[in-house]
Structures are given as structure tokens and as C-alpha cells.
Amino acid sequence: MKLYSYWRSSSAWRVRIVLHLKALPFDIVPVHLVRDGGEQYAPAHLARNPMAQVPVLQLDDGATLSQSVAIAEYLDEIAPAPPLMPRGAADRAHVRQLVEIVNSGVQPLQNLKVIRAMQTAGGDPNAWGRQVIEDGLAALQSVATPRAGAFLFGDAPGLADAFLVPQLYNARRFGCDLSALTLLTDVEAACTALPAFQRAHPDAQPDAPPADQRTP
Ligand SMILES: N[C@@H](CCC(=O)N[C@@H](CS)C(=O)NCC(=O)O)C(=O)O
Structure with missing residues (x-):
């Protein structure tokens, strides 16, 4: 592939x-x-x-x-x-809910196209991006908390974690305040310890520019 x-x-x-x-x-x-x-x-x-x-x-x-x-x-x-979704219908719907908070509730509002359009319109794309990410991640933490373990759902990495980790990276690029989102940052730490997440990180990609040529 x-x-x-x-x-x-x-x-x-x-x-x-x-x-x-x-x-x-x-x-x-x-x-x-x-x-x-x-x-x-x-x-x-x-x-x-x-x-x-x-x-x-x-x-x-x-x-x-x-x-x-x-x-x-x-x-x-x-x-x-390993399975990335739980087996039961209610649990699967719960994980899809977490995924969609990021996939449709946060990322599309702060993607490159939106940020560029906002710049062209004279708005403040950084303030906008920061707000939508902070609001979305707070909602994600609230919805995830009752069924979270070491990961967003239970104690094994799953689909919701694959959506969380990149969104937290974007959150930091926008200067979001993550101090109250300790469930999310704890889960991120658990993910970051895994080789699969390390190999997927932007800095490990063949098209990543040299460290001294990266914008923040
Ligand atoms: N819903 C799509 C979103 C894809 C998306 O927004 N990709 C961004 C990068 S994260 C992109 O290619 N942006 C190009 C652009 O905005 O011009 C997915 O989940 O794959």
C-alpha cells in the first residue's frame, strides 16, 4: 500500500x-x-x-x-x-462519538483551507483555531472520562487515540491551554510511549524538513 x-x-x-x-x-x-x-x-x-x-x-x-x-x-x-474498536454496539458508538468530535467537530474548523480563508478575510485565524480546539478537546475529555482507562477507551490503544494525539499536536501549535485536559495529556503520554505512535510522528516522516528549518 x-x-x-x-x-x-x-x-x-x-x-x-x-x-x-x-x-x-x-x-x-x-x-x-x-x-x-x-x-x-x-x-x-x-x-x-x-x-x-x-x-x-x-x-x-x-x-x-x-x-x-x-x-x-x-x-x-x-x-x-489488534482491534481498534470495541466489540459491543454501544461501546463502538461511544468510540465513534469520540472520533467524530475530533474528525468533524474540531479539525475541519482549523484546517489549512479555513485558516487561509480567514487570513484573506482579515480575521484572526490563531484566536479562532485556539478557541475551536480548546472547546472541542474539553468536550472530548468530558465525553471520554466515564469509560477511559490508560487510553481514551479502556486500557488498550484504539481508534479514538489515533485521532487524539495529532489533534493535541495541533493544539500546541495554536497555543491552546491544555492545563485542565489532564485525561487527554495522560492518554497522549501513554500513546507516545508506544513504538507505533513514535513511528507515525511528524518528525519521523521522510518528508519532515531538518529540525532547524521547521516553523513552530
Ligand atoms: N476529513 C478528512 C480531512 C483531511 C484534511 O483536512 N487534510 C488536510 C491536512 S490535515 C489537507 O490535506 N489540507 C489541504 C488544504 O487544506 O489545502 C480526513 O479525515 O481525511
Whole structure:
């Protein structure tokens, strides 16, 4: 499989976490989201994903999949071990709820396209991004708390954790106050100790620029 990815894309990072948790072999194909106006707008990439976004997973038969939730659930179905979703319907819905708080309630409000549009309109994209992330993560912690263990759901890493960790990275880039979100940062610490999460980190990606050339 090939993963069209950008080192700092939180959505591509989710999929990298899942691929590494499942120990599935894959090659990274970098798509630079900033250089030359953004390689996501190149015709070849638009053919893979008309949304002009990463991630895109190309399967061995050439078929392509976009949308990190769909990709992650596909991977969980073709490679069931270790499972990233619980078994019972109510527990599965609970985990999907956590995933969607990040996937549809936070990240789309602070993605590159929104931030650029807000800059063009003369708004304050940093204040906006900070607010939507702080609000969303507070909600995530509140909903997760009753069923959390060492991870967001129970004591094994799962799909919700793959969405949490990249979002916390974005939160720090926006200067969010995470001091009250101790469940989330404790879970992040548990994730960060795992090799799969370490290998998926932006700094470990082949397209990560040298450390002295990275913007904060
Ligand atoms: N819902 C999509 C979101 C994908 C997304 O927002 N990707 C961002 C990077 S994290 C992107 O490619 N942005 C390019 C742009 O905004 O121009 C998913 O979960 O895969």
C-alpha cells in the first residue's frame, strides 16, 4: 500500500498510527501541502482525491481511498489484530462519538483551507483555531472520562487515540491551554510511549524538513 501523506497533516498522521499499530507495510508518498501553492492541487492528486487533501491510501490493486475515518475502519476490517474498536454496539458508538468530535467537530474548523480563508478575510485565524480546539478537546475529555482507562477507551490503544494525539499536536501549535485536559495529556503520554505512535510522528516522516528549518 501507498499512503499519500504530509508530515504535519494531522489526518494523515491518524492513518499512519493505524498502519503502524497493525504492523501493515506501506510506503509514504509525500504531498507537500504548502510548496508551490500546494501539491494537493496538482491534477494527479486531484484525480486521487477531488477534495485536494491528504491522506489518500492507495491499495495494492491501485484503488484509492480518502477520508481518514473510512481508511482507518477499512484497515481495522482487513487487519483485525489488534482491534481498534470495541466489540459491543454501544461501546463502538461511544468510540465513534469520540472520533467524530475530533474528525468533524474540531479539525475541519482549523484546517489549512479555513485558516487561509480567514487570513484573506482579515480575521484572526490563531484566536479562532485556539478557541475551536480548546472547546472541542474539553468536550472530548468530558465525553471520554466515564469509560477511559490508560487510553481514551479502556486500557488498550484504539481508534479514538489515533485521532487524539495529532489533534493535541495541533493544539500546541495554536497555543491552546491544555492545563485542565489532564485525561487527554495522560492518554497522549501513554500513546507516545508506544513504538507505533513514535513511528507515525511528524518528525519521523521522510518528508519532515531538518529540525532547524521547521516553523513552530
Ligand atoms: N476529513 C478528512 C480531512 C483531511 C484534511 O483536512 N487534510 C488536510 C491536512 S490535515 C489537507 O490535506 N489540507 C489541504 C488544504 O487544506 O489545502 C480526513 O479525515 O481525511
